[in-house]
Each structure stands twice: as C-alpha cells, then as structure tokens.
Amino acid sequence: MTTQTPQATQGLRNLYFTRTAVQLVWAVSVIAVAVKNPAAGATLLILYPLWDVACTLYDLKTSPESDSATTRYVNAVLGTLTAIGIGLTVYSHPAYAVATFGVWALLAGLLQLVVGILRRKLLGGQWAMILSGVQSTAAGIAFVLGGLSGKFQIKDLGGYAIFGAIYFLVGGILLSRKR
Template identity: 65%
Template sequence: MQNHSTESARSLRNLYFVRTVFQVIWAAAVLSTVRMQPQVASVLLIAYPLWDVACTLYDLRASRPAGSARTSQIVNALLGSAAALGIALTIFSKPAYSIAIFGAWAFGAGVLQLVAGLIRRKQLGGQWAMILSGAQSTAAGIAFVLGGLGGKLHTKDLGGYAIFGALYFMIGGILLSRKLSQAVVEQI
C-alpha cells in the first residue's frame, strides 16, 4: 500500500469503528424511546442522516477522493442534508411520510455506498462488507418508502437497520485493519 492509500485506509478504518459504536448507541436509543418517548425517537430520526453527512464530510477531508468517488460522496452529503430537512418538516405532522423520506435517503445512500465500496475495493481492498451494506440499505430503503407511503411507522425497524449497518462497519473496519497489518509486514 502506498503512503496516501495507507493513510486513507487508516482514517477509513477508524471512521468505520466510530460509526459502529454510534449506530449501536443510536439503535438502542431509538428502540428504548419509540414507545414511551416518541418525541425523542423523532429527534433521533432527524439526527441519523445528519450523522451520515458528518461522516461523509470527514471521509472527504481525510481520504481526498477524486473523480466519481468524490462526486458520489458530495451527492451523499447533499442527499443526507435534504433527508434530515424533509424528516424534520414531516415527523410531527405526518410521521409515516418521514419514514418514507428516511427510506428514500437509505435507498440513495445505499446505492452511493455500493458505488463507493466498488471503487474502494480496487483501491484499498477489504470493502465487501460495505458493498453488502450498500445493497442492504438499498433494499431496506425501498421497504421503508413503501411502508411509509402505506401509512406504516417502521420506527422499530430503523433500529434493526442501524444495527445491521453497525455490523457491516465493524466488519469493514476489521478487514481494513488486516489489510493495514499486511502492508506493515510487507514493508519490513
């Protein structure tokens, strides 16, 4: 691995582990507040795409991607910001619509994550978990859109969605750690 690739892999690995922890905590908070404190769960629903935007911006700064990888991350940040705004505008008046908006964001973010995973697979390796995560997010997004438009509140399912995402990020972080260890051994 070249120096820039090593630094990118290191920052990406660290980001994956931080995302793992955040998503587990977020899922636990949603699942524990959805019935008794729905206002708290609503705020958490708004926060989730904003967290993704923050992670995307960090990744852009740390890895300095070029070309289509940069474009997909910028689109992802814009999509997450729009989703948070849409959720905030609908969560208290039309909560099922906010689930549909979350689903549209999950679908779009999943497609973009799938693309990013494929690009990074060639550059860094160890991205199969992110590719699977993108595919799962895309499928879950469709389910959330259809459910939300059908008037169903899938708030508990959102916790499961975040837990699966955490698992994928943890696996991605472990795979990148192994790749980084191999690079160190090769340099010796």
C-alpha cells in the same frame, strides 16, 4: 485512479469503528424511546442522516481520492436534504418521515455501493461496504412502502442501523488486517 495513503486507510478504519459504535447506540436509543417518547424518537430520526453527513465529510477529508469524491459529496447533500425533509414531516406525518428516511436509505445505499466498488479497486476488502449498499437500497424500498402504508414506525428503523453497524465493523476489521 489515485492511491490511498496508510494514513487515509487508518482514518477510514477509525471512521468505520466509530460509525459502528454510534450506530449501535442510536439503534438501541431509537428502539427504546421512540414508542414511549415520540418527540425523542423524532429527534433521533432527524439526527441519523446528519450523522451520516458528518461521517461523509470526515471521510472526504481523510480519504480524498477523486474516484469517489463526487459520489460522497452527493451523499452529503442528500443526507442534509433528508434531515430537512424528516424535520418537516416527522411531527405532523410520521409515516411520511419514515418514507423520507426510506428514500434516503435507498439512494444512500446506491451511492455506498458505488463508493464500495471504487474503493475495492483501491483498497480491496470492501465487500462489506458493497453488501451494506445493497442492503440499504433494499431496506430503503421497504421503508418507503412500509412507511406510506403505515406498517413501519420510527422504532422499526433501529434494526437498519444495527445491520449497518455490523457492516462497518467488518469493514473496519478488514482495513485493520490490510494495515
């Protein structure tokens, strides 16, 4: 197991706070525009997993601990493939796009759970990320089932991002206290 440097901890804390802000803006935007402007909602849906990819790549750069690097690389590939899948379906079959987002949320949640557990050994205080991984996994299942049955729409995904933002805020606060 490698150790986490204070600079890496600070970088991770800053990433968590940035993710909190962007996810809240995304959630408000998707809730506000998805119904009135489906094209804008579709674009926001494509951008969400790409935002996660950008955050994962930044995380890899600032916190390169080997224990979770492979998991984070898998997450980056998964997010990229998800954005492509959503892009291919969102304009013709929005329900499939929601289900694709759900598959991504489920798998990304499992990966986040693994990273949270590994980082807990390294940093401590990762319970918010562990809970976020569990919540994302459960939400992903609901999005797949709800999307395929037509019960969930793009605007309904905003709540998911709000919960994620709360978890990242708590994680950032816990890392701040650790510093």
